[in-house]
Amino acid sequence: MLLRNSHKKQNDFHSAEPKIVRYTNAELLRKSWLPYLDSLTTRFQSLMVHHLPQVVISKVHFVTEYSRVIGANGPATHFWCMRFEGKHLYFKQLAIRSLNFKNPAFTLIKRHQLRQCLMLSNKNYYNIFTETISLKTIKYSQLSIPVQQEEIDGSMLAKLPFDELRVLFPKLKDRVLFTEKLDLLIKGSNSIENEQLESESALNACSKQTFDKCTASQTTASTKDSLDDPLLSSNDRSNDTFDTTSNVDDKTNEDENDGSEELQQNLPLDFTLVSLPEELEEIINENELIKLRGHTNHRRILLNFVFKVVFNTYNILYPKAHDYFLITHALLKALKIPMTDTNAANEWHEAIKQKFKNERRLLQKISPMVQGKKEKFGKGSGRSAKKSEVLSAERKHENMIYVSTIMDECDIEQLVTTMKEGIRNGTIHSDTLNTLWKKTFGYRRLFIRSHTTNEVLEKFPGYSYPCLMFEEVKMIENVDIENNVSKLLPRLFDKLPNNSLFIMDLLPIRIIKLLCKQFHQSVSHILVDNEPLVPTPCIKVSNEKFELYLDWQVVAETRNPTTALSLLLSLYNVFEVKFAKNNHTSRLLNGVFFQNGEDLGKNLRILLNSWHFTFEDRIKKLQIQTTNTIAYVDKRTTSELQLHP
Incomplete structure (x- = not known):
């Protein structure tokens, strides 16, 4: 043990x-x-x-x-201090080795200065590497005056060593020839473009005149005949029949066939990923693929490499379904993962799709191709979710625990006031707060059933503390909800179908989204980015914290996603909120983490069994224990009656 x-x-x-x-x-x-x-x-x-x-x-x-x-x-x-620690290590070692206890500061300064002089005297101390970033042609007159004064004439060339000239001149000659040919190509391309523009303008004018003379019916008939004639080639069609129609709807064709889209190439069937980064090669050779799991730097490097290869080589920004299949197949082959591993294939397939989406999102303001696609196929803002007009969530009116107050009401009010003032001022000790919280348990239960959420939070600000919320759940249900969520959450995720989706989210948020997708339920009723849409408990997700809402009020907040999920379920239990009719996600999570099979219902229990997910039913276990205890007492009483008539 x-x-x-x-x-x-x-x-x-x-x-x-x-x-x-x-x-x-x-x-x-x-x-x-x-x-x-x-x-x-x-x-x-x-x-x-x-x-x-x-x-x-x-x-x-x-x-x-x-x-x-x-x-x-x-x-x-x-902003770390590792370099300071590295420098300080030298002085600490020197102080120990010098054995100078009279004036150690002078010794350290002198030894350090002598060491710096020795290092600076070495000509290889500064290793300067010249790195060319870009090339630009600059006229001599545009150079600064100090640079112009540094002229190299014949006498200067004669003084230079022959070995240096032999290396320098071929490079200069190649660069000059390159710039000259580049200028010629630019001039030639500009002249060709001007000629094409002139010819296209003349052709458009001619086609417009031709179209004005023809009727719409004749154009439609000629188009149909050309399409039905199998002997016409694509070139004949484009030159004869579609010559007039294509020039009429220039704007429409530009929208349908974007110039940047035509540059996209098709991925070859034998597409492979070669020359991975060295650090990724080491991971693959050592078979440590766990380092490529979600939210890791190595996974980010790998996805960046895949995107750059596909985009830079084939100019593909919008891969098709077949392209995604080829990319995933090549990635699995590079990672030495068998193609029969469907879980890995689905996970990497979704990761690659998400990577391309993220990269396209960054190009929405600068790329005409992405802007055109967004305007044509984008859903826009979509239909905004309708906010509920109900002021408060529906409460339970059955199966509630019996509560009785033993203390006098005046004494309880005094304890509540003391606890409230201590929380507001921050002067109350945690042990004292826990004691007062337990003593006022019955009073709080009755107060919650007869008052609104705003009034409850005003009178008992302790509900904003997650620890007190969990303590109340423990007093009501005798369940450590935070521990149950931490323990059962990974097991539930492993049993969920299609759990390779939403890989960029944290585990609790990911499970909520997966369940909402499973039940075809709107996730905005549980997770929101702005204001809540329903009065039932929900989580507002931001980059820094998670806020828990109930009846349009902020009840508590936390930075831990697991704690946020625990608080969400605790709000249903503490405030006795009734589950909405179609909120199967919250009902399933509540039944699993509270270990209560009765709250799940028959359909959800069948669904969990189909996922092969099992948990210890706390309510059923208590019922069995109670039955055994009653049977034991009844048997003992019967035997006593027989012995003592």
Whole structure:
């Protein structure tokens, strides 16, 4: 048992610490990752305090501030002090080795200056590499005066070494020839374009006159005959029949056949990905594909490489379904993943599609091709979701727990006032707050049933604390909802069908979206970006935090997505909110994480069984225990009656 516990502690530490290191050393970070980093650091600090309190130092607490500091100042690599530590290491080693205790500062300064003089005396100390970024032809008269004065005449060339001239002159000669040929090509292309424009304008004028003389019926008949005639080639059709019609609707043809779209090529059937980046080659050779999972830097590098290859080589910005299949096939082959692995194929297929969508979103303001596609095929803003006019969510009126108050109402009011003032002023201790929260439990339950949400939050501001919300759930249902969500969430995700979708989202948000897609339910009734659309509990998702709403009021907020999902289900339980008729997602999550099979209903239980997902039914277990206890008491009472008539 001790060995198993030690292994469990080691696994917890080893799972949290490397992830924190990867996030803090990342050069690029998304703001949406910060809540997950905050949950990792908080878990690491809690594990250290719980299991290794004797080695806890201040840095263990500082780890919990990483997400806040990174959110305010950017990636940690931009303001870390590693170079200072590296320089300081030299002075620490020198102070130990010099054994000077009278004037160590003078010794350190002198040794450091002597070392710098020695290093600067080396001619290879500064290795300057010249890197050519772009070429531009500049006239001699446009150069600055100091550059013009540096002329190289015959005497200067005679003084230069022959070895340097032999290397320098061929490069200069090639560059001069290149610029001359480039100028000739530019002039030739400009003259050709001018001639084409003149010929096209004359042709358009002629075709317009021809069209004015012909009727619409004759044009339609000639078009139909040309299409039905199998002997006509495509060139004959375009020259004879469509010559007049194509010039009439120039604007329509430009919209349908964009010039930039014609440049797109088709992917070859034997498309492959070659010469992957070195770091990716090492990962593939070592078979450590776990490093390419979602939200990792290596995955981002791989997707960037795939996009650049497809776009730069074939100029494909809008791949077709067959192109996506070829790209996915080539990527699986490069990663040495068997083609029979459908889960991996679906996951990478969705990742590649999402990558192209993200890249096109960045080009919406600068690319004419993307703008044209958006205007032609885009859905626009779409029909805005209709906001509900109901003022408050419907409450339960059956199967509610019985609540009785033992204390006098005046005493309870005094406790509530003390707790309210302590929370508002921030002067109340956590232990005292928990004690008062438990003592006023019955009073709060009756107050919630007879007052609005706004009045409840005004009288009991403690509901804005997630810990007190979870404590009330524990008193009502005897369930640690936060622990259940953390434990059952990965298992539920593994059993969901089509769980390769929404790979860019965090796990709790991803599960909600997957379930909404499964039940054909609008996700905007649970997850919103702006204001809520319904009075029932929902989560407002932003880059920095998750806000929990009920009856159009902000009840609580958190930065941890798992805590946000736990709070969402707690609001249904604490405020006794009735599930909407079509809200199958919240009902399923509530039944699974509260381990209550009766709340699921028959259809949802059948669905979970088809997914091969099982959990311990808490209510059913309590009923079995109660039945066994009653049977045991009844049997014992009967035997006593027989012995003592």
